Amino acid sequence: MSDNLINLTIDGHEVSVPQGSTIMKAAEKLSIEIPHFCYHERLSVAGNCRMCLVNIEGAPKPVTSCSWPVSEGMKVTTACEETKEARKGVMEFLLINHPLDCPICDQAGECDLQDVAVSYGSDRSHYCESKRSVDDLEIGSKIKTVMTRCIHCTRCIRFATEVAGVEEMGATGRGENMRVGTYVEQALQSELAGNMIDLCPVGALTSKPYAFTARPWELVRTPSIDVMDAVGTNIRVDSRADEVMRIVPRENAEVNEEWMSDTARFSYDGLARNRLTTPMHKVSGKWKSITWPKAFEVIAKAHKGVDADRIAGLAGDIHSLEDLYAFNDFMKDVIGTDNVDGRMDGYALNREDGLGASLMNTGIAGLEDADAFVLIGTNPRHEAPLVNTRIRKQALKGAPVLMVGEDADLTYTSTHAGTDIKTLETLAKPTTKLGKLLKGKENIAVIVGAKTVLTRADARAQIREILSFCEKMNVARKDWNGFNVLHQQAGRAGALALGVTPEDSGMDATAIYKALKGGKIDVLWQFGEGDTSNKSLSGAKFSVYMGTHKTDTAKEANLMLPLAAYTEKDGLWMNTEGRVQEAKAAAKPPLNAKEDWKVFRALSDVFKSTLPFNTLKALRENMMEDWPILSEEYWGTKQEFDIAFKVGKATVTDTAYTAPVDSFYLSNEILRASPVMAECAAENGAAKFKPNMKKVS
């Protein structure tokens, strides 16, 4: 777009905006509010609600400010009698067939229609014919519909079509019989469907799990970070009396724009189910609730006379930076073992390889600068839906997307290039059919699935080959580092950044599993649930499980210690691009559950080697001193990291990459504890019609 500025006046105020801007944008700059329903900044312009009509001097009739481009010298009036009249008229039309059932509508209190009606609605309608009533739709466990309330703004349709890329919403029929709905009534197939709830300006689409549970004005709103994937979606946790009532997105243009995935939105019922709420001790095969001091005694006893080399600690997938820091220090400094690993799935790289080797170097928003994509062993649609929406934007503009690994419907046109590492050789040759697709592309983004590619036995050889491919394609430049690793786990980047890995000759996760099997571990600390890739955690004489849920692996332990979930503590999280973001506690941990770092601090006393922090603030200060990249000045920003990967001689195997995700809706302990997620998983499997996406070529 050109930088030419256009000068115009709105209600007598002068304003300059770039050429191509709409009147709405110009008005926004002047903080002049223009009411609207169908317009949404991140969707295409529909111009159908007719609420944003304004007058232009000399124009024969009012125009929609959401669509009308500004021109030099234009004189716009938004507040004259004529536009007020027009808006009142539109408002009345919107209300004649609207049920006005606000007292039983979940949208009430945060409803655009209600809000605008305050300014432009009349206290009575002239309408005395019958009102229209519309049948509701049954579209799954996520969204409740009351279609009589629909004002046909088509935001949901545009979202499904343009952003989610699962074209399942549409408007059928015409005129006053136009209906917003789906092709056949079945559960929505999109993993971003919940965003339609936020987009719906009225109460036609509301959250099903949240239905009739709270009113918006009763809720305490706490900014937080989602942990269902490694995107670091900015969320707002709405709670009432320490109970999480719902979770909605916060806007962050660089991370999640204003969307969130359905796992992030609907899994909060998993926070209230199957929780570990008090320390429990297994005595002769039976679980017994005990007090914290008693639990500490049990631990102290179990460690008596045990050689530190025969103690191991594993950190799971969902931990904040503070928790991991406390765990790492506790294991290494207090217990004195180097058998520590925060990569339970066997992820092969560590801090020494440079964080650039393990993170998304382009950044999430930076993917929109890419002109081609090579996806290696990853399905971003299921591993990180909001990374996928970024790729989709570029794919729609014509950027080729080449998939190496398991083929999948990514909601845009992609080319299945091959199934293993050898495919890259073909891609690097511009003469091949596949290579041609990348010819002349300057900003190729290579996205490597951490789970699929970098947990393999030959992971280090894989990364060597992939980095050399990047080199060959000239995408490891100063101005464009197109090498990206996509993680699934919210805590993984943090564990790598904090070095929650063996430092000298300690055992890593794979070695620990082997040692457990061989009876070489006496005490195992399992800090949170992690993906062990089906490796057994039994074999130690004594094992402690610290976590939020009574999971199956927890039950294998001898002692269970209850911890706070992500909504129940302040914490810093590092996402897959290395961005540190802060979450605030929205609720208290249940019953006797404690914040993680406090437990380690208390335990350090038991072992007579007190950790040097008494408050979270002190912990953070220590942590930031140790790891300056986590300093407060960098919070919220995307930093640049180096790749320090040393080329080894390990041989690469060309076995095909496996699918990175078993079940999108059930990929961690919170999701598995959530009845809503269980329903979603079941519905997804039962769906009769796939929405028939663009053909995968």
Added chain:
Amino acid sequence: MASKSTATHLIRADKVFQNLDGAEDWGIKGYEKRGGYGKELKKILKTDPKDIIELVKASGQRGRGGAGFPTGLKWSFMPRPDGVRPNYLVCNADEGEPGTCKDRDILRFDPHTLVEGMIVGCHALGAETGYIYVRGEYYDETSRLQQAIDEAYEAGLLGKNIMGTGVNVDVYTHLGAGAYICGEETALLESLEGKKGQPRLKPPFPAQFGLYGCPTTINNVETIAQIPSILKRGVDWWTQFGRPNNHGTKIFCISGAVNKPCNIEAPMSISLKDLIEEHCDGVMGGWDNLQAIIPGGSSTPMLNPEQSGEVLMDFDALRELGTGLGTAGVIVMNKEVDVLDVMTRISGFYKHESCGQCTPCREGVGWVYRLMERLRDGNGTVEELDQLFDVTKRIEGRTICAFADGAMWPVQGTLKHFRGEFEKRIEAQSKKQGAA
């Protein structure tokens, strides 16, 4: 037979559509006999497109589809083909305005006039492809048109290098499926692209961003079909008919309560009374039995007998009376006709045909229809007549396209001319209820 056209009658040689009554061969041979195609077409195809557009501009021809926009001016908005995006000419044969049936007769009785017009139009606009979008109900008529197109291909009048002039034109028919709104040019483009016929937001206009996002001009059947004749017979021939700014010949469709309803090609600016008396054997029951006339298709507000007796049938004269020439679909209502019933029916038509996109139209047109239905039967109050008018005013001019305007004007016209009738019925009904 007269040797010279008059203000009311055209001699055969001055007609563009010489087989409008279907008496002769509709095929290519018949058309060539009537002066179609031939060397003169070749000459036109060798003329610089710019000069053609200038000639069309000079003729002052105004679009025959309803809005009366000058064709030459519309054509001059088209950029020359840039080699990246092709230009398109799209013919609007989605004739659906109640009271209008001229295009149907062109399609079935004189289809080659349109084919020739498409060839010339494509050449003038730098388009190599033309689509003719015909309403779905004209299934048989489209078959006829397709046969004419096939004939033209066989004769080398369509396809590559037409008549050795280097001009390439392909013309395709595209059948709609029952939606009045597709007569709106951008809705038509949407429909042609395989979508619902919902009008697009403008700007951008089709000349910049039309079919498949390419520069596109959309013209009515009659407009396009007249072009070859204008070019062949000359601008002076064309401008001898009708008043300034309203020149040319025009097909009028006269239906309703006349003795001989017909489609007739006559000079523009013919008086409405002459049109009915001379060409339709007069109003049923005589001129004095006239109650009202809709002059230009259902969207145009009606005229009372007094206005009808004086008005000339052209764009400007009708506009001065607060109505319009529209499609020149003249619907005559004599005193036996229940005007309120007819207008309610028209209101119902618009409710049925609203695309549903814009709030005022989607919600308002149905409201207006229900009010009309009630008030027609006298079930209501006199205040509700004012309210009805208010509602129409709140719809008019507030939507993406002009459909809602066209839906409201006839209602406003009815209120203007027949408010008394409404009041009479309301009074009678309340008396009846009082008695009961």
Added chain:
Amino acid sequence: MAKSSAQKIEVHEGKDLKWTASAKKKVEKILAKYPDDQSRSATIPLLWLAQKEFGGWVSVDAMQLVADTLSLPYIRVYEVATFYTMFNLKPVGKYHVQVCTNCACMIRGSEKIVDVVKEATGLSGQGTISDDGLFTLTEVECLGACVEAPMMQINDGYHVKLTPESTVEILEGLKAGKTVKSTTPSKGLEIFDGK
């Protein structure tokens, strides 16, 4: 009137519809009319073809076939099929009798024609199929033959300048299996077969 009159789609029968060999050729001819990357333009023509091929109406199965043929999401075809009134979303009789009742026809007595059609076919209202399976009646908007009012369309053909007598004659003729000539008779297939 309060309840919506939205077109509710017929239950999905799960039939795996396929184009016949001859229909396939027509599909190709239709697709050839549009630029290669604009095959979506063929949505309406293919729905037409489906309606002609599969018994005079468009079932969900037929929509799905069209969507699959054009690689379109189903909802996009469903939207189109429900927007345009000429696609019958449920089965109709062998002869779909569509009587225009808009203004020009109304003035010239279309109401009477509707009555006569009902009487002759035994139909009590619109949208249903007569007992003999032959007729479905629909009152439609202006069909664009106003100067020949009143008129009706039976399947593809127009029948104009109707009187109650001529209307009965046409319908009785159809009942007797006779061919009744419309105003501009065509084979009706030129549209799909043309160059």
